[in-house]
Amino acid sequence: MPTTAIRLIAAAKAAIGLLAFGVAGADLPPIGGGGVAVAAANEPPGSSDHGRSDPLPGPRDPEIAVREEFDMALAAGTADALMLFIRRHADHPLAEKARQALNELVAPERPE
Numbered sequence: 001m002p003t004t005a006i007r008l009i010a011a012a013k014a015a016i017g018l019l020a021f022g023v024a025g026a027d028l029p030p031i032g033g034g035g036v037a038v039a040a041a042n043e044p045p046g047s048s049d050h051g052r053s054d055p056l057p058g059p060r061d062p063e064i065a066v067r068e069e070f071d072m073a074l075a076a077g078t079a080d081a082l083m084l085f086i087r088r089h090a091d092h093p094l095a096e097k098a099r100q101a102l103n104e105l106v107a108p109e110r111p112e
Contacts, residue, residue, distance in 0.1 A: 070094045079105055 073085040
């Protein structure tokens, strides 16, 4: 390869490197618009919304979820639904109620 071509390639690589680091063309914004994110990050919270959406709601109360699952197992009225609840929530206080309901469901009726 002729020396001139090598010098041109080296010069092109150097120019690309300078542009990538923002050395050449100081009046141009950095590649990727990094300056905008920095300016937004330096603003105090709540000073402007910058197009952000509302925050997500907090997590749901797990006790409500367990209670709803217990109610659904009772409503299903099957041994499978009650056993599934008991397996999932064996240490929960409602598991004892589910065990009682299961026993009533599978135990033969006793004559009075």
